Amino acid sequence: MNRCRITSVLAFVLACAAAVAQESYLWSFDRDPVGRVPSYLLADTNWVVAVDSGAPTQPNVLTASAEGCTNALGSVCSVQEFKLEHGRLWTRLNVFSGAAGLVFRMRAADNFDVLMVAPDSSRLQLMAVRNGVPQELASSALKTAFGRWHRMGVELDGRTIGCYFDGELRMTAAEDPMSAGKGTIGMIVAGGGRVHFDDLNVDVTTAAEPARRGETVVQVFLVGDRISIGDHIVTLPQLTERLGQRFDSTQRLLLLVDRNMAYERVEQILKAAVTIGFEKISIELRK
DSSP, X not given: OOTTTTXXXXXXXXXXXXXXXXXEEEEOOTTSOTTSOOTTEEOOTTEEEEEOTTSSSOSEEEEEEOTTOOOTXXXXXXXXXXXXXXXXXXXXXXXXXXXXXXXXXXXXXTEXXXXXXXXXXXXXXXXXXXXXXXXXXXXXEOOOOTTOEEEEEEEEOSSEEEEEETTEEEEEEEXXXXXXXXXXXXXXXXXXXXXXXXXXXXXXXXXXXXXXXXXXXEEEEEETXXXXXXXXXEOHHHHHHHHHXXXXXXXXXXXXXXXXXXXXXXXXHHHHHXXXXXXXXXXXXXX
């Protein structure tokens, strides 16, 4: 995977004393050329980066249109050289027409699982596509409409698939043992639809990484609505300036995060750190 090109961030989340961690990846589209398909994605010309001043995290989004698509399943965009087995996959999306969602457990162009929202029918649907034939695994009624931003995600543990919408677990389904395991991830637009995606995020469950001897760490504390570095409480712009002054490619940035901290705030800081150049970023959840 070309991490520099996809502006990904690697985070090891150490929850309590458990020897379990998360490698977190973020594809933000914000530094990709407008009007083109990012090089780290495999997609047709219906998928391009565009500016969206109304997106939750600006400036760029990934847009897609299935108008004129001859594939009955719709148009799929997948991340190259990346596969997910256990963890979480989520995005923010704005469906203007048709249906759209997340693709995972992808083995081939006609074999994958998909979580899709169709605002015209106010329905969230989990499907398994096998040899081009979709089969519904679970569905849930939603209160939604075209032209609104929502957050969608799936959680995979090898046994069940958890389906989330706007932060709420809406349904679960048992995984097919034949399809469980590492698979490609991506996004889909169907039903002749049009959609904007703002960021694609993955948290991969892994074994915890041992501390590296001699590694220098820059610590930032996030408690309530406060950001502090050293003995100073700072704003996000001030934090960005201080991190820029301290940045060294050999350093690790450690975010000590209160469990009640809004994830959107953590995401803002992650993006700022990635923009500066930090590639080793750890998040420790505090009680």
